[in-house]
Amino acid sequence: MIKIVKRDQPSRAIFFLTPVLAIFLTLVAGGLIFFILGFKPFEALKFFFIVPIADKYGFSELLLKATPLCLIAIGLSFCFKSNNWNIGAEGQLTFGAIVSGGVALLFYEQEGFYILPIVILAGAIGGMLYASIPAILKTYFNTNEILVSLMLVYVSKLILDYLVVGPWSNPEGFNFPETRQFSDSAKLPLLFEGLRIHAGIFLALAAVVISWFVFYKTYLGFQMKVSGFSLKTAKYAGYKGKKMIILVFLISGACAGLAGVGEITGPIGQLHREISPDYGFTAIIVAFLGRLHPVGIIFASLVVAITYLGAETAQIFMQIPKYTGQVFQGMILFFLLASDYLLFFKIKFIGSKK
Amino acid sequence: MHKFLIRSFVSSLVLLFTLTVAAVAKDVKAAFVYIGPTGDHGWTYQHDVGRKAVEAAGFKTTYVEGVPESADAERVLRQLANSGHDVIFTTSFGYMNPTNKVAKEFPNVKFEHATGYKREHPNVSTYAARFYEGRTILGTIAGTMTKSNVIGYVASFPIPEVIRGINSFTLAAQKVNPNIKTKIVWAFTWYDPGKEAEAAKALIDQGADVIAQHTDSTAIVQMAEKAGVYAFGQASDMDKFAPKAVLTSVENNWGPYYVDRVKAVANGTWSQKDTWHGIGDGMVVISDLDSQMPADLRSKVKKLQADLASGKVHSFTGPIYDQKGNLMVAEGKTADDGMLAGMMTYVKGVEGDIPK
Numbered sequence: 001m002i003k004i005v006k007r008d009q010p011s012r013a014i015f016f017l018t019p020v021l022a023i024f025l026t027l028v029a030g031g032l033i034f035f036i037l038g039f040k041p042f043e044a045l046k047f048f049f050i051v052p053i054a055d056k057y058g059f060s061e062l063l064l065k066a067t068p069l070c071l072i073a074i075g076l077s078f079c080f081k082s083n084n085w086n087i088g089a090e091g092q093l094t095f096g097a098i099v100s101g102g103v104a105l106l107f108y109e110q111e112g113f114y115i116l117p118i119v120i121l122a123g124a125i126g127g128m129l130y131a132s133i134p135a136i137l138k139t140y141f142n143t144n145e146i147l148v149s150l151m152l153v154y155v156s157k158l159i160l161d162y163l164v165v166g167p168w169s170n171p172e173g174f175n176f177p178e179t180r181q182f183s184d185s186a187k188l189p190l191l192f193e194g195l196r197i198h199a200g201i202f203l204a205l206a207a208v209v210i211s212w213f214v215f216y217k218t219y220l221g222f223q224m225k226v227s228g229f230s231l232k233t234a235k236y237a238g239y240k241g242k243k244m245i246i247l248v249f250l251i252s253g254a255c256a257g258l259a260g261v262g263e264i265t266g267p268i269g270q271l272h273r274e275i276s277p278d279y280g281f282t283a284i285i286v287a288f289l290g291r292l293h294p295v296g297i298i299f300a301s302l303v304v305a306i307t308y309l310g311a312e313t314a315q316i317f318m319q320i321p322k323y324t325g326q327v328f329q330g331m332i333l334f335f336l337l338a339s340d341y342l343l344f345f346k347i348k349f350i351g352s353k354k
Numbered sequence: 355m356h357k358f359l360i361r362s363f364v365s366s367l368v369l370l371f372t373l374t375v376a377a378v379a380k381d382v383k384a385a386f387v388y389i390g391p392t393g394d395h396g397w398t399y400q401h402d403v404g405r406k407a408v409e410a411a412g413f414k415t416t417y418v419e420g421v422p423e424s425a426d427a428e429r430v431l432r433q434l435a436n437s438g439h440d441v442i443f444t445t446s447f448g449y450m451n452p453t454n455k456v457a458k459e460f461p462n463v464k465f466e467h468a469t470g471y472k473r474e475h476p477n478v479s480t481y482a483a484r485f486y487e488g489r490t491i492l493g494t495i496a497g498t499m500t501k502s503n504v505i506g507y508v509a510s511f512p513i514p515e516v517i518r519g520i521n522s523f524t525l526a527a528q529k530v531n532p533n534i535k536t537k538i539v540w541a542f543t544w545y546d547p548g549k550e551a552e553a554a555k556a557l558i559d560q561g562a563d564v565i566a567q568h569t570d571s572t573a574i575v576q577m578a579e580k581a582g583v584y585a586f587g588q589a590s591d592m593d594k595f596a597p598k599a600v601l602t603s604v605e606n607n608w609g610p611y612y613v614d615r616v617k618a619v620a621n622g623t624w625s626q627k628d629t630w631h632g633i634g635d636g637m638v639v640i641s642d643l644d645s646q647m648p649a650d651l652r653s654k655v656k657k658l659q660a661d662l663a664s665g666k667v668h669s670f671t672g673p674i675y676d677q678k679g680n681l682m683v684a685e686g687k688t689a690d691d692g693m694l695a696g697m698m699t700y701v702k703g704v705e706g707d708i709p710k
Binding site: 057061064161162165166175176196267268269270272273274275276312313315316317319321322323 | 416429432448542
């Protein structure tokens with residue numbers, strides 16, 4: 001007989017094991033879906049998760065894909081840890097890219113070592129400015145940050161549309177919706193000849209280290225943790241809540257803005273309408289899969305990045321619809337939320353007695 | 355003796371290798387990169403119909419759907435070039451820079467980019483269709499069928515391709531009915547059924563009784579069906595989605611071009627080209643004309659279609675004036691391809707301004 005018993009305390013081991021369980025269940029369910037669709041499940045899973053990263057180029061593409069996801073998810077973990085639901089990282093990414101792209105265009109056909117740092121900084125500031133809107137509205141006008149940050153995503157995309165179609169469009173580009181290509185001084189340096197992986201990965205790694213330090217070694221990290229557990233306790237302890245809310249939003253916005261910079265000054269090299277395949281939303285899955293822990297987020301961003309690459313490979317070699325990649329992302333989140341049940345309850349097997 | 359054996363073994367290996375290479379060379383594989391899902395019943399769907407024609411002609415094909423125009427496009431292209439594909443069709447404007455970038459690294463693979471203008475390497479061709487010829491037909495029908503003299507037009511993005519379509523449509527409609535006005539709503543999307551339906555509704559509310567579209571979903575014809583006004587299918591024959599509303603559709607017919615180009619790769623005769631085909635070459639096809647249209651209109655349209663195909667009629671024949679009344683094309687002249695490619699002004703009779 002199976003009995004479900006409530007745990008006295010959430011299990012810490014289970015807390016870090018459930019993401020692994022969720023990934024395992026996703027693989028099983030994914031294999032089952034492939035089987036039902038008429039594909040050989042193991043072969044399909046091989047093309048999905050192993051073939052894309054089997055060579056040097058594939059592995060570099062994995063890192064390229066994981067970089068923005070990791071960067072944004074680290075930023076989001078500041079918000080999520082402290083009970084601030086910033087759903088608009090995609091908008092902060094877009095606005096950061098707009099500001100940074102605008103600066104890069106100002107330096108069109110100019111060379112100089114100082115250009116890239118300014119372009120990067122502009123992106124971070126752009127992301128912070130954009131994230132400050134839901135933060136200020138929340139702290140001073142009590143608005144719901146989920147709605148405000150989400151709606152601002154669409155606003156940012158419309159601003160980008162307007163700019164690349166109109167004032168910033170390439171004068172030699174037959175009025176197609178794209179800007180000029182940035183000059184080399186405004187682009188992130190490539191790490192290896194022939195591969196697309198660029199210096200942006202160091203920004204992500206720096207964010208990982210800094211966030212670990214802040215979360216576990218600073219007073220701010222402690223405040224965030226307490227606010228995450230209970231806002232009332234935080235208030236009782238005398239924490240200045242408003243300041244912290246604005247700060248975590250700014251950090252989150254800066255990270256998303258930097259992710260946008262990485263895309264446009266890295267592999268894309270210009271502004272156009274589609275600079276991000278919804279990294280800002282996918283990073284929410286990454287943040288939770290990584291348990292809002294910096295190291296966990298590194299692994300989670302790699303796992304989620306591979307669902308993108310695998311979907312392409314599986315379609316090229318096995319004609320599996322590419323949208324299964326999104327199904328996999330959805331399943332990971334679903335199984336993670338479902339297995340969180342095990343945090344608070346345990347399953348007991350009781351021998352049946354006659 | 356040993357040497358002889360080894361030598362014959364080696365030479366037979368070489369022969370085998372040459373034979374395999376020859377067999378592979380004949381076995382041309384084509385790849386297609388799509389912006390949307392193959393089931394969109396619009397742009398991507400029609401490219402996939404073209405791909406199937408290539409399969410039917412005996413060639414192997416691969417496709418990847420839903421490839422965003424972000425940094426991902428380059429990886430997909432490189433993977434396709436790296437996995438034994440001889441010719442790759444990239445079917446959206448935003449793939450232009452990645453296509454040229456990857457083409458540089460794979461000089462032996464042919465690249466065909468739809469709707470772009472960059473051919474930076476000898477292995478890159480571009481192709482597009484003269485959809486504006488189809489819109490001349492639609493304008494003629496709309497100008498005749500409208501009672502309110504207000505024609506709605508759901509547009510995607512203010513780029514020459516779309517402006518050209520609006521102008522071609524309006525000029526044709528004015529020719530049969532000088533009193534018409536074309537009202538535009540910019541949806542700023544190529545494919546978003548929700549937004550497109552809203553745009554169509556806004557136009558119907560403003561009195562439009564014929565709706566044209568330059569976006570890809572079937573939402574607009576379905577909205578027209580509900581409201582009891584006329585509409586035209588885009589990219590594929592959309593009659594089955596709105597049998598009463600749809601008078602005809604302009605179909606994108608890529609199959610013949612794709613088969614041609616893949617065959618050219620197989621024969622070794624492929625060379626860089628910039629193709630812009632219209633009704634005459636069969637790249638733009640007009641679907642069956644609905645029986646709600648009067649018989650004389652139907653025969654008029656058939657004749658117009660034949661004249662556009664033969665080149666007797668050109669969609670942009672002067673005199674053409676812009677909104678302010680300035681002469682764009684003089685009487686007796688036709689607009690050249692350079693003017694068409696960069697067209698960014700409305701002709702007289704179109705309402706509103708181009709979003710800037």
